[in-house]
Amino acid sequence: MAKMNFGGVIENVETREEFPLEKAREVLKDETIAVIGYGVQGPGQSLNLRDNGFNVIVGQRPGKTYDKAVADGWVPGETLFGIEEACERATIIAVLLSDAAQIACWPTIEKHLTAGKALYFSHGFAITWNDRTGVVPPKDVDVIMVAPKGSGTSLRTMFLEGRGLNSSYAIYQDATGKAWDRVIAMGIGIGSGYLFETTFQREATSDLTGERGTLMGAIQGLLLAQYETLREHGHTPSEAFNETVEELTQSLMPLFAAKGMDWMYANCSTTAQRGALDWMVPFHDATKPVFEKLYKSVADGLEAQRSIDSNSQPDYREKLNEELKALRESEMWQTGVVVRKLRPENN
Ligand SMILES: NC(=O)c1ccc[n+]([C@@H]2O[C@H](COP(=O)([O-])OP(=O)(O)OC[C@H]3O[C@@H](n4cnc5c(N)ncnc54)[C@H](O)[C@@H]3O)[C@@H](O)[C@H]2O)c1
Ligand SMILES: CC(C)(O)[C@@H](O)C(=O)O
Ligand SMILES: [Mg+2]
Numbered sequence: 384m385a386k387m388n389f390g391g392v393i394e395n396v397e398t399r400e401e402f403p404l405e406k407a408r409e410v411l412k413d414e415t416i417a418v419i420g421y422g423v424q425g426p427g428q429s430l431n432l433r434d435n436g437f438n439v440i441v442g443q444r445p446g447k448t449y450d451k452a453v454a455d456g457w458v459p460g461e462t463l464f465g466i467e468e469a470c471e472r473a474t475i476i477a478v479l480l481s482d483a484a485q486i487a488c489w490p491t492i493e494k495h496l497t498a499g500k501a502l503y504f505s506h507g508f509a510i511t512w513n514d515r516t517g518v519v520p521p522k523d524v525d526v527i528m529v530a531p532k533g534s535g536t537s538l539r540t541m542f543l544e545g546r547g548l549n550s551s552y553a554i555y556q557d558a559t560g561k562a563w564d565r566v567i568a569m570g571i572g573i574g575s576g577y578l579f580e581t582t583f584q585r586e587a588t589s590d591l592t593g594e595r596g597t598l599m600g601a602i603q604g605l606l607l608a609q610y611e612t613l614r615e616h617g618h619t620p621s622e623a624f625n626e627t628v629e630e631l632t633q634s635l636m637p638l639f640a641a642k643g644m645d646w647m648y649a650n651c652s653t654t655a656q657r658g659a660l661d662w663m664v665p666f667h668d669a670t671k672p673v674f675e676k677l678y679k680s681v682a683d684g685l686e687a688q689r690s691i692d693s694n695s696q697p698d699y700r701e702k703l704n705e706e707l708k709a710l711r712e713s714e715m716w717q718t719g720v721v722v723r724k725l726r727p728e729n730n
C-alpha cells in the first residue's frame with residue numbers, strides 16, 4: 384500500500400507495481416467470478432478479467448444484452464448463464480446490474496450468498512441507501528467494491544490500448560479476512576490503472592454528485608447556456624458550437640488533461656489568460672450554491688430515490704431514450720454532427 388501526497392493530503396493508493404497482475408491471479412486462482420449484468424460495466428469488467436486470465440462467467444437475463452454477450456464470446460452453459468445459475472456457481476458475485484435492478488434481483492442474489500463468498504459492487508449505492516434498496520448482506524460474506532471512475536466503455540478501450548482507468552475501492556465487510564486481497568485483486572483484474580481508498584458511503588455520494596455535476600449535468604447546462612447566448616446575439620451555429628464545444632474537446636481539454644489548467648491557460652493568449660483568470664471567479668460564485676444544493680440532495684438520499692423510482696419502471700429505458708433523443712436533436716448537438724464530419728480525420 385503506497386501513501387501518496389495529493390496536494391498536501393496523504394491517502395492510501397494501490398498500484399500495479401505493488402500488486403502486479405500475477406499476484407492478483409494468484410489471489411483469485413480458486414475463485415469463480417460471476418459478473419451479473421451485461422450493460423455498460425458488465426462487458427468492460429468481464430472481458431478485461433477474461434483477457435487477464437481470470438476464471439470469469441457472466442450472468443444475464445435473456446434478451447438483447449444476452450445476445451451481445453454471446454457475440455462477445457461468452458458461451459451459454461459454459462461461461463454464460465442466467466442470473467440465478469451464475470450466482471450459484473460464483474464465489475465472487477459481481478453485481479453489475481443497474482442500481483435499480485439490484486433491488487429487484489436482490490432476493491435471487493441473496494439466496495446464493497453462502498458463507499465465505501464475496502459480494503462485489505462497482506458503486507456504493509445499494510449499501511449506502513439500503514434503507515431504500517433493502518440490500519442487507521449476510522454477516523458471513525465479504526462485501527467489497529471497486530468503482531471505476533469512468534464509463535465501462537472507456538475501461539475496456541483503455542485496457543485494449545494498454546492504459547488503465549483509475550478506480551476507487553472499499554471494504555464494507557471483511558468476513559473471511561481475505562477481503563482486502565480480494566478487492567485489490569479484482570481491481571487489478573478488471574484493468575484499473577491504480578486504486579484509491581474510499582468507503583461505500585463516500586463513493587456513492589461523490590459519484591452521484593460528480594455525474595450530476597461537472598461530469599455530465601453541469602457540463603451540458605454550462606455549454607448550452609453559452610451556446611444559446613452566442614446564438615441569441617446573432618452568431619451562427621458553427622461559430623457558437625466551435626467556440627463552445629469543439630475547441631474545448633479538441634484543443635484545450637487535452638492540454639489540461641496532460642498538464643493541468645495553468646498549462647492550458649499558458650498555451651493561450653495573454654488576452655485569454657487575463658479574461659479567464661477574471662471570469663473564473665463569477666462562474667465559480669454563481670455555480671457553488673447549485674453544487675451545495677446538489678450535494679444536499681444526494682446526501683439526503685433524494686437523488687437515490689429519484690433514480691430508484693424512475694429506473695424501476697418497466698419502460699424506464701424507452702423514457703430515457705426519448706430524453707436522449709431530444710438532446711441529440713437539439714440545434715447544438717445537430718451542429719456537432721456536422722462539425723465532427725468536417726474534422727479532416729473523419730473525411
Ligand atoms: N455505466 C458505467 O460505466 C458505470 C461506471 C461506474 C460504475 N457503474 C456502476 O456499475 C453498475 C452497473 O451499471 P451499468 O451502467 O453497467 O448498468 P446498466 O444500466 O447498463 O444495466 C446493467 C444490466 O442490468 C440488467 N437489468 C436491468 N434491469 C433488470 C432487471 N429488472 N432484471 C435483471 N436484469 C436487469 C440489464 O439487462 C443490463 O445487463 C451500477 O452499480 C453502476 O452505478 C457504472
Ligand atoms: C461513468 C460514470 C458517470 O462515472 C458512472 O458513475 C456512471 O454512473 O455511469
Ligand atoms: Mg455513477
Ligand SMILES: [Mg+2]
Binds near residue numbers: 532
Ligand atoms: Mg462515476
